[in-house]
Amino acid sequence: MTLQISLRHRFAGFALDVAFDAPPGVTALFGRSGSGKSTVINAVAGLLRPDAGTITAAGSTLFDSAHGIDLPPHRRRIGYVFQDARLFPHLTVRQNLLYGRWFVPATPDAPDFTRIVDLLGIAPLLERRPATLSGGEKSRVAIGRAILSNPRLLALDEPLAALDEARKAEILPYLERLRDDLHLPILYVSHAMAEVARLANTVVLMDAGRVTASGPTAALLSDPATAPGLGLREAGALLTVRVAAQEDDGLTRLDSASGPLWLPRVAAPTGASLRIRILAQDVMLATSRPVGISALNILPATVRDIRQGDGPGALVRLDAKGEVILARITRRSAQALALTPGLPVYAIIKALSVAQENVGSG
Amino acid sequence: MTDWLSPDEWRAVALSLRVSFWATLASLPLGLLVAYALARWQFRGKHLLNGLVHLPLILPPVVTGYLLLMTFGRRGGIGQYLDQWFGIVLAFRWTGAALAAAVMAFPLMVRAMRLAIEAVDPKLEQAAATLGASRPWVFATVTLPLILPGVIAGAILAFAKAMGEFGATITFVSNIPGQTQTLPSAIYAFLQVPGGEANAARLVWIAIVIAMAALLLSEWVARAVARRISGQ
Numbered sequence: 204m205t206l207q208i209s210l211r212h213r214f215a216g217f218a219l220d221v222a223f224d225a226p227p228g229v230t231a232l233f234g235r236s237g238s239g240k241s242t243v244i245n246a247v248a249g250l251l252r253p254d255a256g257t258i259t260a261a262g263s264t265l266f267d268s269a270h271g272i273d274l275p276p277h278r279r280r281i282g283y284v285f286q287d288a289r290l291f292p293h294l295t296v297r298q299n300l301l302y303g304r305w306f307v308p309a310t311p312d313a314p315d316f317t318r319i320v321d322l323l324g325i326a327p328l329l330e331r332r333p334a335t336l337s338g339g340e341k342s343r344v345a346i347g348r349a350i351l352s353n354p355r356l357l358a359l360d361e362p363l364a365a366l367d368e369a370r371k372a373e374i375l376p377y378l379e380r381l382r383d384d385l386h387l388p389i390l391y392v393s394h395a396m397a398e399v400a401r402l403a404n405t406v407v408l409m410d411a412g413r414v415t416a417s418g419p420t421a422a423l424l425s426d427p428a429t430a431p432g433l434g435l436r437e438a439g440a441l442l443t444v445r446v447a448a449q450e451d452d453g454l455t456r457l458d459s460a461s462g463p464l465w466l467p468r469v470a471a472p473t474g475a476s477l478r479i480r481i482l483a484q485d486v487m488l489a490t491s492r493p494v495g496i497s498a499l500n501i502l503p504a505t506v507r508d509i510r511q512g513d514g515p516g517a518l519v520r521l522d523a524k525g526e527v528i529l530a531r532i533t534r535r536s537a538q539a540l541a542l543t544p545g546l547p548v549y550a551i552i553k554a555l556s557v558a559q560e561n562v563g564s565g
Numbered sequence: 566m567t568d569w570l571s572p573d574e575w576r577a578v579a580l581s582l583r584v585s586f587w588a589t590l591a592s593l594p595l596g597l598l599v600a601y602a603l604a605r606w607q608f609r610g611k612h613l614l615n616g617l618v619h620l621p622l623i624l625p626p627v628v629t630g631y632l633l634l635m636t637f638g639r640r641g642g643i644g645q646y647l648d649q650w651f652g653i654v655l656a657f658r659w660t661g662a663a664l665a666a667a668v669m670a671f672p673l674m675v676r677a678m679r680l681a682i683e684a685v686d687p688k689l690e691q692a693a694a695t696l697g698a699s700r701p702w703v704f705a706t707v708t709l710p711l712i713l714p715g716v717i718a719g720a721i722l723a724f725a726k727a728m729g730e731f732g733a734t735i736t737f738v739s740n741i742p743g744q745t746q747t748l749p750s751a752i753y754a755f756l757q758v759p760g761g762e763a764n765a766a767r768l769v770w771i772a773i774v775i776a777m778a779a780l781l782l783s784e785w786v787a788r789a790v791a792r793r794i795s796g797q
Contacts, residue, residue, distance in 0.1 A: 248695050276694040277702075289692040293710045293794040305706070306697030334795055352696045 206230070206356060206388065210246055210256035219243070219253070219412040228404035229382050229389040231420070233396070233433075239412040240392045244358050247390065248283045249276035260355050280307065282354030282387075286361045288345040290333035296344050297329040303352025313353040314385070322384065323347045323377055339370035343377060350387065357381075357389045363398060371398075372560065378402055379564045396437040400424060400480040401563030408432050425527040427510035427518035430483070438518065439482035440529045443565050446475045454499075454554065461523035465499045465554050469562055478565035483518060483531035485556040489549045490540050500552040504528060506542050521550055570767065576743045577751035578771055584659060584747055585727035588667035589674075589720050596671060596719065600678035605687075621733070622672040630736025633665055637737075661738040662745050666727035674723040681715020682708070711794060714787040721783030725776050748772055 209222040219239045232240040245251040247258055249265065252273060258266040260281075265274050282303075290299050300316070307313075320326050323343045333341060342362055349357055362378075363371045375398065382389060382402060393399050399406060400420065407417040408429060416429045421441040423429055430438035444457040444464060455469040457477065464479075471477060492501060504523035511517045517537045521528040528550050542548070570578070602608070603615055621629050637644040638656045647653040655661035685708055693703045709716075731749035738745040740754060752768045755761035 250691055250695070275699070276691070277697050277699050279695075280697065281695060283692070283695040285688070285692060287688070289686075289688050291689060291693070291707060293707075302693070302698075302706075303696040306699075306702065332795075348696065 205261070206247070206390065207257070207259045208243065208247065210243065210253045210258070212242060212246070212251075212253040212255075214242075217412060221409065221412070221414050223407050223414050223417050225388065225390060225407070226405055227386075227388055229391055229402050230405040230407060231399040231403035232390065232392045232407050232409060233394065233399050233403075234409035235394060238409040240394075240409055241360055242412075243409075244283075244360050244390060244392050247279075247356075248281045248358055249274060249279045250283075263355075277306065280352070280354045280356075282349030282352050282357045284342075284345050284349045284357065284359040284362045286364050288333075288341040290336075290341055290344055290348070292333050294333075295329065296325065296331050296333070296336070299333065299344060300325075300329075300348050300351050302348060307353045310353060314350050314387075316351060319347050319350050322380055337370075338366050339373045342366065342370075342374055346377070346381070350381070350385070354387070357387050358392075359389065360392045361394070363393075363395070368560075375401060375560075375563065383564065396424075396433060397480070397558075397560045400439075400441055400561065401478065421527070424480070425520060425529045427508065427520055427529065430510075430518055430529075431512070435512070435516065435518075435531065436482070436484065438529055438531060439480050439485075440527050442479050442481060442526050442528075444477050444479055446471050446473050446477065448473060459526060461502045461504070461526045461528070464502075464552070466557050466562065467555060467559075471564070476565040478563050479557060480561040481528060481552060481557060482561070483529040485552060486528060486530035487551040488519065488521075488530050488532055488536070488540065488542070489551060490546070492549050493551065496551070497553075498551045499554045502528065502550045502552070504548055504550050506544050506546045506548055508544055509537060509542055511537075521548065523550060573742045573746070574751060574764070574768060577746050577748050577768070580659060580662075580743075580746065581728055581748040582775075584663045584666055585724050587660075588663040588670060588727040589724045591663070592667040592671055592674060592723065593716075593720060596674040596723070597678055597716065600675045600719075601682055603675070604679045604682035618675050619672045621669050626669065626730075626732025627736050629668060630665060630733035633661075633668065633733060633737040637661065637664065655738075657738050657741065657745060659738075659745060662734050662747060663727075665733040665737045666730045667723075669730045669733050670723035670726040673726050674719040677715050677719030677722055678712065681712035681719075684715075685711045713794065714790045717790060718783050718787045721779050721786075725779045728772070728775055728779070 206225040210219060212219040219242050221243060232243060234240050242251060246253045255268040264272050265279050266272060323346060325343050325347055328336060328340055363374055391402060403420045406420050406423045408415045410432060415432050416423060425440040442459050444459040446469060447456040447458045449455055453468050454465045457464045457466060502523050504521035507520045507522050509517055509519050511534055515533050516531055517534045519530045519532060519542060521530060530550060599618060634656060636642050639645065639648055639654060644655060655664055689707055690703050693707045698706060729749060734747060735750055740746050740750040748768055752765045755765035
């Protein structure tokens with residue numbers, strides 16, 4: 204299913220003008236606070252009426268200003284997960300989860316209650332009231348409630364923003380399982396690149412009410428041209444890897460197209476597919492294979508292009524046997540090494556530099 | 566028991582209960598609608614509606630009674646048509662007493678309900694809509710359960726107020742024993758007769774007991790509902 208969005212809307216002091224398609228899978232709307240992400244998602248859900256534009260989901264028109272079409276929220280079937288969960292305080296968790304079932308006709312392919320409850324790990328909570336749940340539990344119940352309303356599309360508005368790091372780490376694996384098991388298209392609003400890198404297939408980058416870039420996550424994240432829009436600290440490449448072995452000294456060996464990688468213990472079974480995000484600032488470059496170095500991961504690659512910034516830095520995009528790696532080094536180093544497109548180099552990545560939050564299931 | 570109160574006194578107590586019950590019950594739906602409109606809707610004349618609803622609280626009751634007589638009396642603007650077309654007569658009947666009590670109690674009822682509605686987070690109602698609930702269903706399944714303590718409090722407050730209504734009632738429907746003589750009217754009637762204080766005292770006690778019972782009941786019900794709703 205695709206979601207096609209073309210919107211114009213004007214608030215006091217803010218103009219939104221966006222158009223993009225969200226292909227099947229997880230599409231992340233990424234941008235700073237105030238870039239218009241939530242406005243877009245609210246327009247999709249029907250909670251905000253844009254001045255002009257069209258919104259179609261799987262071929263059915265939800266909104267079309269030219270033809271006077273504006274489906275009310277309850278007829279759009281968008282499973283909206285709000286940042287603040289918004290569980291109904293007077294209902295139990297079970298009643299909250301089943302709320303949408305009262306209104307939406309059950310179809311044969313409707314999500315199964317037991318399966319979703321298991322998937323989100325909320326079976327022990329069913330008879331409790333929202334007031335007694337922790338923040339992470341509330342988020343999971345809110346996600347389950349949206350899915351069980353049998354929506355055409357799941358829309359998540361910064362579902363993790365109100366949670367602390369430990370709770371985020373608790374929820375992210377559930378979101379990955381939803382993405383991989385449910386085949387429900389997901390529109391995911393976030394300003395946290397780590398979440399986007401782990402979850403999204405497609406990224407739509409927004410700034411000041413406009414789409415500045417969009418495309419497949421791995422390509423967009425490793426494109427030096429979009430890096431300034433993401434924030435240079437967030438720039439980095441996504442590698443798809445497979446767990447090869449858990450080794451005795453606490454490391455996990457991962458196989459990638461570019462060669463083997465060792466990271467601190469990754470809790471995943473052998474053979475599992477993972478996506479890891481390697482931040483550009485954590486990658487060093489050498490023109491010959493370094494010896495006598497503590498870094499464990501040394502990948503041969505060739506320079507594809509170099510983008511000089513205004514400051515002292517440069518972003519170097521590397522081809523590592525088909526995978527893209529991004530390195531952020533100083534312009535001085537780039538000159539000293541005489542980096543030019545086509546030059547063979549070695550990318551050096553410290554095993555410990557890859558944070559746990561940047562390792563997700565692929 | 567029957568010796569303790571004369572038949573007329575019993576009738577006054579029973580009439581007061583009946584008048585208050587129907588006044589409360591009949592004004593509940595309208596009260597809820599007006600409270601919802603004042604709390605949630607933006608429309609022209611909102612301030613005027615708010616003023617009209619609260620007017621009986623501030624006007625001298627006798628003025629309200631006079632206005633009711635002018636409007637709903639047999640020759641009143643609306644009353645004459647009610648009589649001609651439907652054969653409904655309010656003036657000097659117990660139904661008129663109920664109307665007077667309802668009008669006087671309406672501001673209290675609306676106020677309690679309005680506060681309860683304003684305390685409901687509209688974001689919860691939005692969430693219900695995205696889950697497939699149309700406006701009426703959102704109200705029935707989210708808004709109404711959450712405002713129930715306020716609705717109950719408003720209804721019981723209105724009932725208590727209706728029990729005590731005197732000025733507008735006696736102006737609109739007079740003080741006919743067995744017909745329109747409510748508890749306060751009966752007390753008033755006793756006090757007009759020399760030596761009637763002892764008789765009045767018995768009715769006064771009954772009024773106090775009923776008022777206290779209503780107040781305690783409302784507190785208890787509202788707390789029970791609030792407990793159930795908040796899930797504590």
